[in-house]
């Protein structure tokens with residue numbers, strides 16, 4: 147039986163257009179999903195759009211259209227991007243879909259029935275831009291200003307339904323203690339642990355000051371707080387609150403292995419979400435991974451600075467360097483750790499040239515060319531049966547599997563590069579082009595080139611989740627088939643290309659002019675997103 151694996155991205159606000167932040171989270175999730183599928187697991191990869199709330203209501207009003215129209219327009223744009231970027235999500239959930247709404251209401255009924263939600267009066271500090279309430283302590287720490295927009299927090303009083311978050315402090319602390327990798331990276335986990343020490347206060351989870359949201363069951367005038375509505379997407383997409391035909395048979399995908407998110411939305415995912423799941427008697431996800439931010443040329447990205455990496459900018463990169471190059475840069479150079487990562491065109495170019503052109507492109511092309519020249523393109527035999535390679539390769543594949551398991555994409559990306567580097571080193575050392583001059587060397591030449599080809603194929607397997615298009619070309623050129631078409635036990639093994647198999651020379655990554663992306667970040671100054679991002 148196939149084991150399953152589940153990964154999610156945040157669901158994206160529809161009052162913004164797709165940009166590098168969305169592209170990043172979605173691309174790294176896609177790399178992981180493809181890797182798991184390649185290993186034969188049954189993967190559920192979820193993304194979607196977050197369509198309710200004041201922000202959407204206001205943006206729509208400013209454009210003179212209905213919130214639903216705005217949501218439809220932008221959700222379609224996000225869906226288009228998923229397709230044009232060949233992202234392999236299993237579903238795309240929209241929070242205005244009936245299947246989601248009905249289950250959110252069902253979950254709220256359950257929460258009320260279990261006494262985890264009650265009606266009360268709230269007075270507190272509210273960040274209008276983020277639609278987030280802060281405790282007195284936290285508000286003081288923030289100097290009574292939004293950490294995101296810098297605008298003053300406002301004092302708000304409302305009669306609302308509350309979620310009894312305070313009742314879960316102990317259990318969350320226990321879960322943290324028992325699961326040291328529940329939140330990653332560790333710096334972020336420590337932040338959450340620190341904030342938890344303040345104690346947890348109950349949170350209002352309905353609003354009465356706007357209407358663009360899901361109606362709270364049996365409470366006229368109350369609309370469900372957009373964050374509660376949004377977090378529940380992770381389980382409504384799997385039909386855990388009832389579902390419909392589209393979600394049937396998906397219960398097995400819960401709990402998720404990874405929720406991939408940005409650092410600014412960690413509190414919701416690391417504290418509120420686990421408490422909600424506990425209140426609903428549902429298991430918790432294995433890991434909430436909170437990456438940091440892309441900045442551009444050392445500065446925060448913003449429309450006014452003209453350094454914003456928006457969709458048109460991303461599309462310029464993919465048309466110049468190719469989609470795989472974009473994915474490679476996202477997955478290997480991004481802000482996966484606790485520090486922000488700088489996006490700039492020169493760096494992009496250097497990474498493209500050194501990793502993709504000079505290593506991933508060049509090594510297979512060299513090997514393919516020599517087999518073409520000396521053995522008419524047919525894999526010669528290896529009397530040495532791989533020598534040290536089977537052992538070495540098996541170790542590298544083990545390392546790759548472990549890295550993927552830990553969501554260490556950078557570590558996993560190095561595995562394929564390492565193997566190709568070792569092939570290059572072997573070629574430089576053994577100089578097959580010199581051996582080829584004397585027919586007496588043919589057996590040795592055959593062994594060397596057979597081994598090179600076997601390792602190149604295997605490196606391609608390890609690189610394929612990162613560079614699926616060129617990875618497929620590489621697999622085909624070296625007598626294999628791309629993706630999960632073959633069982634993992636065979637794909638991961640050294641030496642599966644049979645003697646006599648046709649090996650082709652491949653040109654995977656062409657050189658690109660260093661000046662192809664003119665400005666430093668490559669951002670197009672006139673096409674910022676609707677809003678500045680932090």
Ligand code: MSP
Pocket residue numbers: 155156157158159162166167168170171196376377378379406407408409410411438439440441447481679680
């Ligand atoms: N709707 C909420 C999430 C609800 S999940 C239950 C939301 N949406 S968002 O559209 O703002 O999310 C954007 C995602 O992109 C977040 O993961 C965020 O961290 C990420 N990024 C936004 N700007 C970014 C950068 N400059 N760099 C990297 N990622 C950043 O939040």
